[in-house]
Amino acid sequence: MTQNLLPQSEFSLVVHGGAGTILRSTMTPAREAAYHAGLRRALEAGQLVLAAGGAALDAVTAAVMALEDEPLFNAGRGAVFTSAGKQEMDAAIMDGRDRAAGAVAGICGPRNPILAARAVMERTEHVLLIGESALAFCRAQGLAFEDTPYFFTQARWQALQDTLAMRQAGVDNQDASRKHGTVGAVARDSHGHLAAATSTGGMTAKAPGRVGDTPVIGAGTWADDDTCALSGTGNGEVFIRYAACHEISARMRHAGQTLAQAAQGVVMDVLAPHGGSGGIIAVDRHGGVSLPFNCAGMYRGVVQADGVLRTAIYDEPLVDYAAVTGGNKP
C-alpha cells in the first residue's frame, strides 16, 4: 500500500471523500477528473484560511463544506438514502485546542451538516444532538436549510434501488461504495493547533436511525493538540468497536509511536482484520501527514505550506493532478 506520508509543514490540510472498492475499471477519465477537481476545491477552501494564518478549525469547516456541496461525495448534497428512501446525515467537529466537540446525527435539512455540528460545539453545553430536536436547534440558530430536491441525486437514488433489488433477490450488496461514503478534513494551522471534521450520509439502504462512526467522538473523528487530528471513512461499526481514532491518539501518547506508525497500525492491523475496511486521514502537531487505507482506494488530497494541491484516488502517490493533466488550472 502506498504510504502517502508527507513531512512536517507550517500548515497542513488533508481531506478525504470516502474510501472503498474504487476500481479503475469502473471509472472514466471524466469522472476521475471530477473527483480530483472536487477534492481540489475542498483543499483550496481550507488553504485560503490556513495561508492567511487562520485557524485549523475554520479550515476544516471550509473544506468539509466544499465536500458537502459537491454531489459526487456522500455528505450534504449527494447524501445516500436509507432503506426507507430518506436521507439521514451525521457530522462531527473537534477542536484540538481544548477538545471542544460538536456533533449531530440523523438530520436532513441544514445545507451544511458540519455547520450544525459546529453550532452544537460553540452554542450549547452539549456535544451531540440528534434527530428532530437537532433540526429545531439548527433552525433556531438560523442555519441555512435546503429542501429535499437540493439534496437529491439520481445516482444515489439508483444505488438505493439497486441495493434493495439485490436484497430482495437475497444477494448481499458488498459494493463498498454502499458502505464507505464519508467526507472529512483534518488540519494543523500555523499556530500549531489541530482540528478535525467529518460529515456523511451514512450507508446506502441503511436502517433508518442507524448512526455510524462519524458523530462518535473517538471513533470517526478526533483532535487534540498534543497528538493528532483524525477523520475516518469506512465500515463505521468496526471503527466504533475499536475506538479507531482515539486508539491512534492513545498509541502516540502512551506507546511513543509516530503518527505514521499509529495510523498505519490501527488501519492495517486493528481495523482490517476485523472487517473494518476503510481509511483514516491524519495530521500531527508538527504538520506531518499520514493517509492510510486498507481497501482499493480513498479519494484524498493534501495541501501544505508549499501551496501545491496534491490528490489521489487509488493505491498511488499523491500528485498535483492539474499539473499532470494540464487541466483545472486557474
Place this chain on the structure above:
Amino acid sequence: MTQNLLPQSEFSLVVHGGAGTILRSTMTPAREAAYHAGLRRALEAGQLVLAAGGAALDAVTAAVMALEDEPLFNAGRGAVFTSAGKQEMDAAIMDGRDRAAGAVAGICGPRNPILAARAVMERTEHVLLIGESALAFCRAQGLAFEDTPYFFTQARWQALQDTLAMRQAGVDNQDASRKHGTVGAVARDSHGHLAAATSTGGMTAKAPGRVGDTPVIGAGTWADDDTCALSGTGNGEVFIRYAACHEISARMRHAGQTLAQAAQGVVMDVLAPHGGSGGIIAVDRHGGVSLPFNCAGMYRGVVQADGVLRTAIYDEPLVDYAAVTGGNKP
C-alpha cells in the same frame, strides 16, 4: 478519596447508580437504606448469573435491568425529564469477548432500554440506533413496552420544575443530581470474559435530542477482554471529549498501567480538572475492581466469588450493608 479497590476474584460484578453531590445532610436513613437495597437487588440479579457459571454479558444485563426497574435511579422507570417534559433514554452494552457493541439513544417506550441496546448488538449489523426508528426496531423485535405513567415519578417531575424555575430566575442549577444520574454494571465471569452495560435518562431539563456519553462507545461504556470493562457516570460531555473509558483501556494496553492506576488517573487527573465530575466503575480481566469518583458520592456496589454484597454511597468503604444494619436479610 476512598480507593474502593478489590482483589482478583473468579468472578466480579460492580454496579453504579450515579454519582454527584450526594450529601449525608440531605439524606434520611430510610432513603439511604432504599438506595442500598436497590443496589443489592442489582448485585443479586447479576450474582445469580455469575455464580452459576453464566456469562458476564448476561450478568450486566440482569444487573442493569434491576437498576432500570428501580425508580430511585435515573434510568428506565424513574428517568429524568427533558426541558420539554419528556423522557429520552440512552443505553449501551459491550461484550469484551469480541468487542461487539449495541446502543440506543433518544428512546422512550421499552421497559428496559438495556434490552434495546442488546437487541441492536445481537440482531443488527449496526451499533447505534436512535429515536423513532430505534423504537420501531424495538417493537419489531417484540421488546416489552410500557406507557408513560410507568416511567413517571413525582420526584423527577418536581426536579424538572425546580430546574426550570431556577433557569427562569437566571440561576444555574449546579445540583449534581441533575447532571449525574446514570446506572451501569461491569463484570468478569468465571470464564475470564468481560462485559459492560450503561443506561440513563440523561440530565434533568436537558435539551431535547441531547445525547451524553452513555451510548458513545469508548466514552461512557467499554469492554474488551484484554484490559477491562468500564461504565461511567458524570458530566457526559467531558467524558466524550476525553474518550474517558477508552482512555483507561488504552493506558492499560499501551502504558502498562494497572486497572487502579488507569481508572484513578483518568477520573482524578483527566476528568476532574476539565469539569468532568463523576465516576467510573471498572473490572479487569483478573476480576480486580476499582471504583474511582471525583465528587462527593457514587451509589455503588460489588459482589465477588465470596458472595458478599458490598455497597456504599459516600466517600466511605464498601460494606455489607445488611450485616451492618441487620436489615434486608433474606
